[in-house]
Amino acid sequence: MLFKDMITVVDTYEEISVHELHSGDPIIELIFPCPWYQKVPLSLALSPRIISEVARFKPDIIHASSPGIMVFGALIIAKLLCVPIVMSYHTHVPLYIPRYTFSWLVKPMWLIIKFLHRAADLTLVPSAAIASDLLAARVTAANKIRLWNKGVDSEKFHPRYRSYEMRLRLSDGEPEKPLIVHVGRLGVEKSLDFLKRVMDRLPEARIAFIGDGPYREELEKMFEGMPAVFTGVLRGEELSQAYASGDVFVMPSESETLGFVVLEAMSSGIPVVAARAGGIPDIIPADQDGKTSYLYNPGDLEDCLSKLRPLLHNKVLRETMAKAAREEMEKYDWKAATRMIRNEQYNAAIWFWRKKRAQLLRPFQWLAKRFFPSPQVN
Template sequence: MRLALFTDTFAPDVNGVARTLERWTDYLRAQDIPCLVFAPDPAVSLSREASPFIERFASLPFFLYPECRLALPNPIHVRRALDAFKPTMIHVATPFNMGLFGIHYAKKHRIPLVASYHTHFDRYLAFYNIQWMVKMLWRYINWFHADCRSIFVPSKSTLLELKERGWDERRLDVWTRGVDTKSYHPNVDRKQLLAKRGLDRSRYIVFYAGRLAPEKNADIAISAFAKFRRDVCQEASLVIAGDGPSMEGLKQQALKEGIDAHFLGFTGLPELQQWYAAADVFLFPSPTETFGNVVLEAMACGTPVICADTGGVVDTVRHEWSGLRCEPGNADAFADALARLYRDEGMRNRFMARGLAHGMRQSWDAIFDELLAKFQAASSPKISSSIRHIRG
């Protein structure tokens, strides 16, 4: 197999999709499977040295997700690179400019085509007051995936949602996510870490990690924490790791709520692992996840999780077994869950143990071994393709 991957986000972009795709291509190369990535240029501040395995193109920020880029590919450059590489399979990972080029080449040359569905973009629209675009967006998303032999989704919940929208279940398959337990683990010098932020080791740490944007509902985390601190635990501190367009608004909200939230900004390894492991609870109210990598990372660090009862996180967190799930958007429900965990040490310990055990089972290598077998099966000439051939 020779795989050409088309994506509008890739390392060094900082998001779950980019990190997952980078791991996937690293795995393929370790298996001696040629892989060529077509991706936008990253932001200047994140630029890396050129790679022989990646074709980069000029790009602009995507308005719903400025950290991601919309590529402006040169068609001649794309065609020449593909003609030289001679792919036997094309994988489209995002439904934007790069993905469209991948689909066009697959149709023209009758190359097996697969896709991975990573993001519920329709759920983002309401947070930006453009929900009138939902029907139009779904018509486009349906068309984009129409010729794919297989479509890989991050969770069973996402698969069922797409099935309910009329997608052919025979083409849908789960590509779950793993966690590197060498990078994410419970070991931490808590006293030293908290001292760097002027916090005493006796503080009860509530931790949020993720993009600071409307669709992540970080404002719900702040409201829930404010109620919890006011009514239950005045020794609690809120620590927020992440960056994004809502940063300043969230800081103003924290001041208005009367809480001294600690905003870390973008936080990468190894510091991110340290905060996961030092926290008493991980609070993640985002209602738009197709998987929610940060939830699995927190569990692998031995931190009890409180999350929204919707989206892909429900496949990772079993309510009352390995964490607590709350009604999306209900700050009071999240505050009540914080209070329950705070008052019940036995529950916290059970969630910690079960989260650690779940994280240990989520091996990236095992996940990619299974995924590779599915890709190879999808590329088999014995499978009749429904791909619509085009000319030009």
């Protein structure tokens, strides 16, 4: 089946991806801040204007990012318009809740996730590990959970963006020193305090944090007096340069659903040292561990340092692994990933939707035949 177009809804209002809603006047919508991320505006996306624009657009399918607030609006619109809905599960919120608020909220969150994904026609997950977690929690039927293949913009994240000026900036004026790079949201759930323990054992190295988040202020205090640079959020070519200008990318997070920053780092031609947890082993499987990048046991400082030190100090090893990482990522560009989701996953969602609709209509069809029988034709 070919799709004339679709609607995609993500979970923060500032990134609303209803790309075709460009009819001039501003969309009036109630926006409120996220309780734990005051800088992130949230919205249900249920203003009459949005609903009417989506209805006029006549999508074949609606794709919503879950969990989030806007996904409720997407679900309501899909049901109102009788359109299939796909939900992709990107943030493993039940794992984050104990780090930010009361642990007793974990069970209610699982109930919300179950409600959303059982109402969806298909659930897409970024890794086999997350699929296992959702199956274990009985979030939805096993045949309605599908893997969304990894993809990366291999042109935007490319070794050619390596820049001496950017390296000078990231190393705080010491470009000849080994440079560790970390890109991502600075949140307590990312286990970034582990990098403090790493840097305590690598006084010769420098580290640069690219990104922002609620944990930044605490991290800056933690790294005070150490060779660490905090750039804040970088975009466009600056972000491409930041990736490509480091020596090694370190990913200590143990709760990544996939870890797109790992894909982007490898595509940029720098090897990764990452925790063997979450969706990361899907990017660096066992047969690639030690070839394209390294995995270490979560929280194991000695294991991490045993992988990190050789990369920082052996240029030949680093360049060999960086080249292998880049070649591996060239196989996973977004065009291939998009073809897969368009030609297979969306068609599966539509099939499930049609089957559910037929099951719901069956009793009414039986009643109609019972009370309004078709005339006999001789």
